[in-house]
Amino acid sequence: VIENVVVNKPTFEYKIFIENGLLVKAGEIIRTNIGCEKIMVLTNEILYDLYYKRLEHSLESAGIEVFPIVLPDGEKYKDLKSFRYIIDRLVLQKINRESGLVTFGGGVIGDLGGFAAASYMRGIYLIHIPTTLLAQIDSSIGGKTALDHILGKNLIGAFYNPHMVLTDPELLTTLSESNYLCGLFEAIKIALIGNRELYRYISENIDEILEHKKDKLEYVVAASAREKIKIVSDDPYESSLRMILNFGHTFGHALEAVNRYKDISHGEAVGYGMLVALKLSESMAGLDLKKNEDVYKLIYGLLPKREIKRMDSEKLWEAIALDKKKQAGSPRFVLLEDIAKPVIKEVSRELFFKTVSQL
Ligand SMILES: NC(=O)c1ccc[n+]([C@@H]2O[C@H](COP(=O)([O-])OP(=O)(O)OC[C@H]3O[C@@H](n4cnc5c(N)ncnc54)[C@H](O)[C@@H]3O)[C@@H](O)[C@H]2O)c1
Numbered sequence: 443v444i445e446n447v448v449v450n451k452p453t454f455e456y457k458i459f460i461e462n463g464l465l466v467k468a469g470e471i472i473r474t475n476i477g478c479e480k481i482m483v484l485t486n487e488i489l490y491d492l493y494y495k496r497l498e499h500s501l502e503s504a505g506i507e508v509f510p511i512v513l514p515d516g517e518k519y520k521d522l523k524s525f526r527y528i529i530d531r532l533v534l535q536k537i538n539r540e541s542g543l544v545t546f547g548g549g550v551i552g553d554l555g556g557f558a559a560a561s562y563m564r565g566i567y568l569i570h571i572p573t574t575l576l577a578q579i580d581s582s583i584g585g586k587t588a589l590d591h592i593l594g595k596n597l598i599g600a601f602y603n604p605h606m607v608l609t610d611p612e613l614l615t616t617l618s619e620s621n622y623l624c625g626l627f628e629a630i631k632i633a634l635i636g637n638r639e640l641y642r643y644i645s646e647n648i649d650e651i652l653e654h655k656k657d658k659l660e661y662v663v664a665a666s667a668r669e670k671i672k673i674v675s676d677d678p679y680e681s682s683l684r685m686i687l688n689f690g691h692t693f694g695h696a697l698e699a700v701n702r703y704k705d706i707s708h709g710e711a712v713g714y715g716m717l718v719a720l721k722l723s724e725s726m727a728g729l730d731l732k733k734n735e736d737v738y739k740l741i742y743g744l745l746p747k748r749e750i751k752r753m754d755s756e757k758l759w760e761a762i763a764l765d766k767k768k769q770a771g772s773p774r775f776v777l778l779e780d781i782a783k784p785v786i787k788e789v790s791r792e793l794f795f796k797t798v799s800q801l
């Protein structure tokens with residue numbers, strides 16, 4: 443007998459709390475909403491020195507037993523070796539499905555801890571406490587977890603949503619300028635594809651945002667996170683809609699690859715990628731760049747003024763073609779008909795070369 447059974451995709455809800463000063467309330471919120479009595483906190487040496495005591499105190503005051511797992515800092519630790527180390531620690535500490543894992547750090551710690559929480563016992567409670575701007579508005583939302591393989595970034599991973607995200611924008615005051623800027627480019631990206639009001643806010647308050655003014659930052663984090671939540675909830679497994687999150691990234695990823703991920707940060711590459719996308723949007727999608735001149739200026743103004751060694755159109759085009767894997771036709775770019783009106787279009791080699799030469 444052949445049976446055709448339809449299995450509904452499970453729906454999954456979780457709460458994201460965003461508030462200045464939230465870190466000290468973490469214990470209370472976790473205890474009331476999730477109720478685990480034992481928690482492992484995955485973090486790195488930098489965050490451990492800066493804030494771990496505060497987090498530990500908050501968790502312990504709520505009656506939660508806490509054990510830290512502290513890794514060295516850096517993307518190079520988002521690997522299988524760290525994964526194994528984390529799993530070993532979970533086993534030794536007798537963590538079970540009533541216990542939880544808190545990731546306390548940027549995207550590296552979040553991706554790594556997310557994958558460990560997804561795999562250990564097929565899934566334990568996962569709570570993200572993101573500490574970089576990028577992690578607060580981007581990587582902690584959407585359920586993507588990952589590890590790097592020597593042969594490729596994010597090659598190993600799974601979709602695993604956290605059970606809760608606790609976001610404290612005040613933690614961002616200790617970020618380095620370059621990492622802060624990295625997150626800011628992602629905030630501008632999300633505003634441009636989805637929210638004109640947020641774009642206006644960022645552009646009108648850019649000086650204060652650059653000075654890390656607390657209330658401005660809290661607004662930007664909350665509004666950007668809300669925007670990302672909207673997009674990923676409509677497309678949890680990245681089948682279509684979520685592609686618009688790649689605005690600025692088609693070119694950005696190529697620029698990073700051509701520079702061998704050295705000399706250029708992800709944010710800076712995405713910044714250039716957005717400039718290219720804006721120009722392409724003017725040529726192909728009817729974006730009025732005269733009317734929206736300030737968009738181009740805002741992004742351009744945030745980019746470090748230095749020579750990019752490899753703005754080689756030929757190499758970039760090759761990298762883009764390689765990245766698009768087995769899709770047919772020309773590479774597709776996310777473009778804008780207007781602010782908050784994204785469209786996806788195939789771009790020809792000729793137009794690409796012309797656009798890059800005008801950067
Ligand atoms: N899962 C997703 O959807 C997703 C999305 C985008 C990026 N990512 C991943 O995120 C990673 C990049 O994340 P990132 O930019 O947060 O990098 P990161 O985690 O390396 O953090 C950047 C630096 O800031 C330090 N730091 C973090 N918080 C700090 C604080 N509050 N004060 C002072 N220093 C602090 C870190 O120690 C590190 O040196 C990449 O591995 C990328 O693949 C994942």
Ligand SMILES: [Zn+2]
Nearest residue numbers: 628691708712
């Ligand atoms: Zn990005």
